[in-house]
Amino acid sequence: MSKYNKLWEYIQKEECFSLTFDEIENLLEFPLDHSFLSNKKECISYGYEVEKISMKEKKILFSKIQIRKLEKGDEKTLIQVTKKFRNEVISKEKATSILENKDIWVTVAYSQKNIMGYILAYVLKRIDNGNDMLMIYHCFVSDSYQGHHIGQQLMEKILEDAKDMHYTFLITQENNKAANALYTKCNGQLHEQNKNIYYWYQNAKPKL
Numbered sequence: 001m002s003k004y005n006k007l008w009e010y011i012q013k014e015e016c017f018s019l020t021f022d023e024i025e026n027l028l029e030f031p032l033d034h035s036f037l038s039n040k041k042e043c044i045s046y047g048y049e050v051e052k053i054s055m056k057e058k059k060i061l062f063s064k065i066q067i068r069k070l071e072k073g074d075e076k077t078l079i080q081v082t083k084k085f086r087n088e089v090i091s092k093e094k095a096t097s098i099l100e101n102k103d104i105w106v107t108v109a110y111s112q113k114n115i116m117g118y119i120l121a122y123v124l125k126r127i128d129n130g131n132d133m134l135m136i137y138h139c140f141v142s143d144s145y146q147g148h149h150i151g152q153q154l155m156e157k158i159l160e161d162a163k164d165m166h167y168t169f170l171i172t173q174e175n176n177k178a179a180n181a182l183y184t185k186c187n188g189q190l191h192e193q194n195k196n197i198y199y200w201y202q203n204a205k206p207k208l
Contacts, residue, residue, distance in 0.1 A: 004028070004039050011062055012046040020059045044148035049111040063112035065150075067157045070106045072099045078106060081118050085140050105134070107158045109141075109150050117141035117150045119158050126166065131202075134162045136170035139179070151179075155186045159200055168200040 002008075007028055010016065025031055040050040044065065052061040070078055075095035082090050098104050103123040109116040120138040136158065141151045162168045170188075172179055174195055188198035 002039055002042050003030070004036070004042060008043050008046040008048075011043065011048050015064070016062060017064070018059055018061050020057075022058070024060065041148065044116075044145060044150070049113070051112050065109060065111050065116070065153075067109045067153050068107065069158075069161055070099055070108055072096065074099060077108060077110070077115070080115055081106065081108060084115055084142070085118065085138075105158065105161070107154055107161070109145075109154055114145075115142070116145040117154055119154050121158060121162075121168075123165075131164060131166040134158075134165045134168040136168065139170070139182075151182050152185060155182065159186065162200075163202055165202050167202055170198055172196055172198060 007024060010027055011019075019027075021032055043050055043062065047065050048062045049065060050060060051063040054061070075092050078095040078099060079090055079092070082088050098106070103125075105119075105121040105123070107119045107121070109118070117140055118138070119136060119140075121134050121136045124133040124135055126132060139151060139154065141154070159168060170183070172183065174180070180198075183198045186200075188200055191197040191199060
């Protein structure tokens with residue numbers, strides 16, 4: 001257990017965005033020191049990120065982590081996602097065309113300063129009268145944010161958004177132990193015949 005847990009829990013409960021050094025020290029009951037710098041990322045697991053430490057004003061600013069599906073108007077964010085995670089620059093026109101397409105879902109985790117991770121998914125149409133299916137194509141978390149439950153929060157968000165789908169699935173690799181542990185933790189079920197496919201059954205179990 002970190003000695004700063006009491007602070008992170010307080011920020012999460014009270015939805016704080018700014019605390020002075022004195023307020024933090026009174027809460028923790030010990031003085032701040034350089035260990036705060038090496039432990040500040042613990043805050044991410046509680047839904048916040050340390051945005052700025054002001055020595056002049058003697059206070060720390062926090063920003064809340066947002067996790068949501070992008071929509072039209074979020075072109076700038078989508079362009080940042082493709083540049084950071086795909087190492088490509090797309091035009092605003094392409095970003096708009098993607099965001100206007102209701103069959104392409106881009107769910108992003110971000111704070112005031114940084115994009116932490118994203119999920120790309122596609123809606124697949126059925127030929128019968130059943131609800132559509134959702135295929136999760138990419139799930140990426142930046143190296144510097146791994147280990148702070150960002151992937152889990154992204155998965156939980158997209159599964160909640162897909163609750164009316166026939167089912168949601170993704171294709172993985174058996175040797176990708178970290179990813180597979182995440183999918184299992186999020187209640188994914190392995191295909192009975194193909195151990196590279198995880199399913200989340202919303203309305204029906206797919207025929208094998």
